[in-house]
Amino acid sequence: MLQSRLLAVGLGLALVLSSAHALADKVAVLRFTGERARWVAEERWHPQQVGQWLPDGRFELSIPYQDSRELVMDVMRHGASVEVAAPDELREETARQLEAAARLYR
Numbered sequence: 001m002l003q004s005r006l007l008a009v010g011l012g013l014a015l016v017l018s019s020a021h022a023l024a025d026k027v028a029v030l031r032f033t034g035e036r037a038r039w040v041a042e043e044r045w046h047p048q049q050v051g052q053w054l055p056d057g058r059f060e061l062s063i064p065y066q067d068s069r070e071l072v073m074d075v076m077r078h079g080a081s082v083e084v085a086a087p088d089e090l091r092e093e094t095a096r097q098l099e100a101a102a103r104l105y106r
Helices: 002-022 034-040 068-076 088-103
Strands: 026-032 050-053 059-065 082-086
Touching: 026 034, 026 068, 034 059, 059 068, 068 088, 082 088
Parallel strands: none
Antiparallel strands: 026 059, 026 082, 050 059
16 A cells, blocks of 8 residues: 555656656756866756757757756856856846855855
């Protein structure tokens, strides 16, 4: 009985997660420094992500998303080693969050 409940909960969570991925209606374009790219290129942020190495040694990652809140937190953990290239709304939100964080240290 407990095993059945755990399985049902697990399946429910899997459905919620897959639904969240299915609802992605925007694509973030992130550019990582060559140094950070060594790790990011191996990470899986989203099932439909697309990564490519740029001629200058940086790594560009395109990630579908719907809600920017979690994505901004993930981007911020990479600090100055990542740039949000698109869309403009995500770039601006990330900049606001980083500026607010920097104010804590002044």
